[in-house]
Structure formats: C-alpha cells, structure tokens
Amino acid sequence: MKPVRKAIFPVGGLGTRFLPATKALPKEMLPIVDKPLIEYAVDEARAAGIEEFIFVTGRGKSAIEDHFDNHYELEQTLAERGKQDELEQVNQAKLDAGQVAYVRQMSPLGLGHAVWCARNLVNDEPFAVLLADDLIQADTPTLAEMVDVYETHGGNVVSLMEVPDHHTSRYGIVEPGESNGRLVEIRGLIEKPAPADAPSNLAIVGRYVLQPSIMNHLSEAKTGAGNEIQLTDSMMAMVGEVPFNGLRLEGIRYDCGTKSGFLAAGIAFALMREDLAPEVRERIGRLLEAE
Numbered sequence: 001m002k003p004v005r006k007a008i009f010p011v012g013g014l015g016t017r018f019l020p021a022t023k024a025l026p027k028e029m030l031p032i033v034d035k036p037l038i039e040y041a042v043d044e045a046r047a048a049g050i051e052e053f054i055f056v057t058g059r060g061k062s063a064i065e066d067h068f069d070n071h072y073e074l075e076q077t078l079a080e081r082g083k084q085d086e087l088e089q090v091n092q093a094k095l096d097a098g099q100v101a102y103v104r105q106m107s108p109l110g111l112g113h114a115v116w117c118a119r120n121l122v123n124d125e126p127f128a129v130l131l132a133d134d135l136i137q138a139d140t141p142t143l144a145e146m147v148d149v150y151e152t153h154g155g156n157v158v159s160l161m162e163v164p165d166h167h168t169s170r171y172g173i174v175e176p177g178e179s180n181g182r183l184v185e186i187r188g189l190i191e192k193p194a195p196a197d198a199p200s201n202l203a204i205v206g207r208y209v210l211q212p213s214i215m216n217h218l219s220e221a222k223t224g225a226g227n228e229i230q231l232t233d234s235m236m237a238m239v240g241e242v243p244f245n246g247l248r249l250e251g252i253r254y255d256c257g258t259k260s261g262f263l264a265a266g267i268a269f270a271l272m273r274e275d276l277a278p279e280v281r282e283r284i285g286r287l288l289e290a291e
C-alpha cells in the first residue's frame with residue numbers, strides 16, 4: 001500500500017461571499033486570529049505526514065505563494081530587532097524548496113475540476129484533499145486520523161458530520177452502510193440533494209483521502225449539481241471499485257466560507273489562546289450586555 005504523501009489544496013475560488021475584502025486578497029489569506037485560513041489547512045496536512053503540497057490556484061492568488069516562501073527582508077528585520085517569537089512564527093509557516101507546487105485551474109469549473117488540474121503532480125499515488133474553508137477544531141488532527149483509517153482499510157476515506165435534515169442541499173451526502181464506532185462504510189454519495197432525496201444526514205466535511213484512479217473518472221466527468229464538475233460524482237463512480245469509508249468527525253467544524261462561520265471560528269480560536277482569552281471573553285460579555 002502506497003503512503004499518502006501528497007495533498008491538494010483547491011484555492012482557486014473567487015471568494016465572492018467576502019467581497020469587498022477579497023477583491024485584492026485571496027479569501028484563503030483571511031486571518032482567523034493572526035494566522036491565514038490556508039495555514040491551518042497546511043498545518044493539518046503536515047501533522048498527517050504530508051510531504052508535497054499542491055495548491056490549485058487562480059488569478060490574484062499570489063499572496064498564498066508569498067506566504068509560504070522566504071521573506072528575507074522581514075526575517076532579517078525581525079532578527080535584528082530580537083523579535084524571536086515573531087521570527088519563529090514566520091519561519092514555521094514556510095514550506096521547503098521542492099515541497100510545494102502551484103498549478104492554475106484557469107476556469108472555475110468546480111471542485112472536481114480543481115482536483116483534476118493536479119493530476120500530473122499526483123501521478124499514481126494516493127493523495128489528500130483539504131478544503132481550507134472547513135476549519136476544524138479537534139484534539140487530534142482530522143486528516144491524520146483519516147490517514148490511519150486508510151493505512152488499515154485502503155481505498156478512499158472521507159470525513160463525515162451529521163447535519164440538520166434541512167441542510168442536506170448544502171453538502172455532499174453519503175449513503176451509509178455498516179458502522180463500526182466512528183467508521184462508516186460508504187455505499188453511495190450524492191452532491192447537494194434536496195432533503196427528500198438525501199440518503200442520510202451524514203455530510204462530507206472538506207477532507208478526503210483518495211486513490212489516484214479518481215483522476216480517470218474526473219477526466220470523463222460531466223457537470224453535476226450547480227452546473228459544476230463535482231468531486232462527489234467521481235467518488236460515487238468508485239463505490240465498489242475500491243474500499244470506501246467515512247470517518248465521523250470528532251471536533252468542531254467551522255464553515256469559514258460563510259460570514260457567520262468565519263466570525264464564530266475567529267472567536268472560538270481566540271478563546272483557546274491564553275494571551276487573548278481573558279480580554280476577548282470580557283469584551284464579548286460587555287457587548288452582549290449592551291445588546
């Protein structure tokens with residue numbers, strides 16, 4: 001069984017929900033406290049043993065490339081001023097030379113298309129996909145748990161969470177088979193079904209471990225829900241071809257693709273920080289009293 005060494009980060013989206021903030025700034029660079037969203041996803045991938053980081057980008061996304069690169073002037077200035085903590089944080093974010101690749105999606109044709117754009121970099125290895133919009137607060141990093149499942153069962157692995165019945169049309173929804181603790185056998189998948197058509201209320205969180213053969217399905221993929229090439233449709237085509245499991249998420253998932261989810265994540269992550277929590281708690285308290 002080949003190890004999962006590569007991860008794809010689809011970051012080509014326009015971020016229209018966050019305009020005007022995202023007119024000149026990639027939405028993935030919006031900070032949760034003091035770290036851009038994309039760095040949380042990269043850290044989660046690192047914690048799962050990922051060695052190659054593939055970003056599927058688009059126009060206006062060069063800030064992401066700069067973020068993971070050297071910045072000699074800044075680093076020198078921080079060193080000269082004795083700002084060791086800041087220097088360490090800046091250094092931590094960096095990816096090593098040759099560890100990172102950027103490929104352009106060119107046209108925003110959907111998540112399935114974004115993943116397919118990385119086919120020549122993925123080659124014949126299994127790979128992870130992380131959607132930075134889905135920020136996960138968990139004791140054990142979610143992707144690392146999924147890689148463990150892959151190492152035992154092989155095939156494809158997706159992360160799952162229960163959603164209210166009336167929210168099924170926002171997610172990829174799975175048809176579950178047998179369950180064993182948090183592990184759920186996947187018998188089918190459908191992208192954004194109406195509640196009446198949903199086979200369950202188990203939704204896919206933006207974390208995937210996939211077999212490279214999905215690229216063959218994506219090559220032939222037709223547009224699906226929302227008139228986009230959906231990753232979910234090509235995963236569906238693999239049911240029966242490879243082992244396919246879901247792992248129920250243990251932790252909290254924030255949908256940072258929405259304003260309220262993004263704001264909630266900012267508050268939640270600030271409340272986890274010893275240096276910020278007391279003051280943030282007090283300020284929120286005062287705001288709520290004044291309402």
Ligand code: G1P
Pocket residue numbers: 111131134170171172173191203204205206230231232257
């Ligand atoms: C994408 C996937 C969907 C998944 C969701 C998780 O949808 O297509 O299957 O449930 O991410 O966030 P999007 O949020 O891009 O519409």
